[in-house]
Amino acid sequence: MNQEITVTRARATTPRAAAIAGILFSLLLLTSLTLIRLSVPENPQEAGTWLSGGWKTVSIALNLLPFAGIAFLWFIGVVRDRLGEHEDRFFATVFLGSGLLFLAMLFASAAVAGGILRMYGATPSMLIDSGLYTFGRTVTYEIMNVYTMKMAGVFMISTCTLSLRTGIIPRWMALLGLVLALFLLFSLGFFYWAPLVFPLWILLISVHILLANLRRPQGDNTTAAPGPSEMV
Numbered sequence: 038m039n040q041e042i043t044v045t046r047a048r049a050t051t052p053r054a055a056a057i058a059g060i061l062f063s064l065l066l067l068t069s070l071t072l073i074r075l076s077v078p079e080n081p082q083e084a085g086t087w088l089s090g091g092w093k094t095v096s097i098a099l100n101l102l103p104f105a106g107i108a109f110l111w112f113i114g115v116v117r118d119r120l121g122e123h124e125d126r127f128f129a130t131v132f133l134g135s136g137l138l139f140l141a142m143l144f145a146s147a148a149v150a151g152g153i154l155r156m157y158g159a160t161p162s163m164l165i166d167s168g169l170y171t172f173g174r175t176v177t178y179e180i181m182n183v184y185t186m187k188m189a190g191v192f193m194i195s196t197c198t199l200s201l202r203t204g205i206i207p208r209w210m211a212l213l214g215l216v217l218a219l220f221l222l223f224s225l226g227f228f229y230w231a232p233l234v235f236p237l238w239i240l241l242i243s244v245h246i247l248l249a250n251l252r253r254p255q256g257d258n259t260t261a262a263p264g265p266s267e268m269v
Contacts, residue, residue, distance in 0.1 A: 059243030
């Protein structure tokens with residue numbers, strides 16, 4: 038009996054945990070990316086004149102990224118747990134690998150940007166004159182806007198493919214995710230605000246999962262393995 042109660046509670050709380058983690062990740066990353074894009078010019082070759090008025094805002098944005106990363110790891114973990122035996126090994130490997138690569142490159146770009154800001158806080162004129170700012174800004178731009186967001190697109194494609202097979206989210210959300218993933222893969226460099234597509238999509242599916250979970254009858258104590266329509 039105790040084991041059945043434990044399984045039932047796990048089934049009830051896992052999708053809610055995924056939704057909460059996804060919402061936290063989305064809000065934190067959206068806030069960070071918005072602050073950075075409002076403060077930093079689009080052109081990566083800009084001379085660095087924005088630093089005098091915007092470096093503190095960008096520093097706050099960078100400090101939000103580790104917490105976004107923690108929430109994203111939690112989101113990946115609980116989604117994989119929810120899939121359980123329905124998980125396809127091939128797409129699950131791509132799902133996990135692209136998610137981890139996304140985080141690694143997100144943190145790498147944030148570390149380079151954070152180092153530039155610390156150097157500017159210590160010796161503003163030397164940072165600009167030495168050329169370190171131009172190098173660091175270009176490296177950060179390439180990692181974040183090319184490689185990181187391409188991994189986000191691959192993560193979206195694998196998630197949508199798993200969703201179409203298992204029904205963990207509505208079909209229209211999965212199809213929308215595929216379209217947005219292609220947009221991320223092929224449009225970066227042309228649209229400065231394109232990276233916001235990823236957290237917005239995660240926010241959409243997370244809110245859906247949370248609302249679907251809250252709409253469940255409180256007396257539903259089934260312990261059977263979830264089918265495609267029950268995995269939200």
